[in-house]
Amino acid sequence: MITLPPSERDLHAYVDGQLSDAxxxxxxxxxxxxxxxxxxxxAWQLDAQNLRAGLSGELHRPVNPQLDPAFIRQRLRGSRTRHYATAAVLLIAVSVGGLSGWQAREMTLTGNAAPMADAVQAYRMFAVNDSMASDWNTDQPSNVQVWLDKNFAQANRLPDLQSAGFKPVSGRLSSTEQGAAAMxxxxxxxxxxxxxxxxxxxxRNHPLPRGSRRDGELQADYWSGGGYNYAVVGPADDPAAKAARQAL
Incomplete structure (x- = not known):
């Protein structure tokens, strides 16, 4: 049973899916x-996802405990900077050896993971949780577009989904290695x-072409403009969500 506040070991177990349901x-x-x-x-969950994507071919080898994402994160002491992520991949390249290690490094550096994977992960972690702490909500005097404009200059306007019955209710800032992000x-x-x-x-990534992809029960519709990447994420098979996507 975990303790509160959770220890670093508890957090790693959560990221690796090793906790009981309770x-x-x-x-x-x-x-x-x-x-x-x-x-x-x-951020740890995204690190693990990127490492697995970069080493997808190597995951068919016999299990090596030194390549487990939790082990690597412990070695890196929770660092989330690009330099430390590169060092982790270089360490793996030495362990694996040969050309395949360098290919994995290049895939990680060029972001060869699924488009807007962090948007899908953020939805799963925060969007359906009504008790999540927010940086903007409908009780504040300024509207959500004003709040976004303060943090994302020249970005595209927030999608208007009122024709499908959806209205903004909360907003949350987060961070990436390239700068601020928001949901x-x-x-x-x-x-x-x-x-x-x-x-x-x-x-090193070019802007995303407009597209969509399914991730389990969710669908992400993504595009780029004004110097940013965007995604709208929601249930893939829900009729109301489909109507909202048509309104984009």
Missing amino acids: DRQTLETCLATNPELSRQVL VVYKDADGRTLSFYIRPPAE
Whole structure:
């Protein structure tokens, strides 16, 4: 059973899916009230996802404990900078050896993960949690567009989804290695949830072409403009979400 506040070991176990259902629910409740800690956990989850994507071919080899993302994060002492991420991949390249290691490094540096994977992860972690701490909500005097403009100059306007019944209800700032990111949560009268996510393009990446992809039960529709990448994320098969996507 985990303790509160959670230890670093508890957080790593949560990221690696090793907690029981009860402990996982306890920890998610704690994260919902601690924005700084939840951002750290989200960054670890994205680190693990990028490492797995970069080494997808090597994951078919026999299990090597030294290549486990939790082990690597412990070696890096929780660092989230680009230099430390590169050092982690170089360490793996030495362990694996040969050309495949350098290919994995190049894939990681060029962001070869699925488009806007962090937008999908942010939706799963925060968008459907009504108790999450927010940096903007409807009780504040300024509207959500004003709030976004303060943090993202020259960005595209926030999508207007009112024709599909969805209105912005809260917003949350986060961070990436390239700069600030944000998620705006929309809800309709029946409590269905969508999210709009904005972030700077990953280093060495070109702007995203307009497209969409399915990730489990969710669908992400993404595009670029004004120097930023965007995604609207929501349930893939929900009729209301489909109507909202048509309104984009």
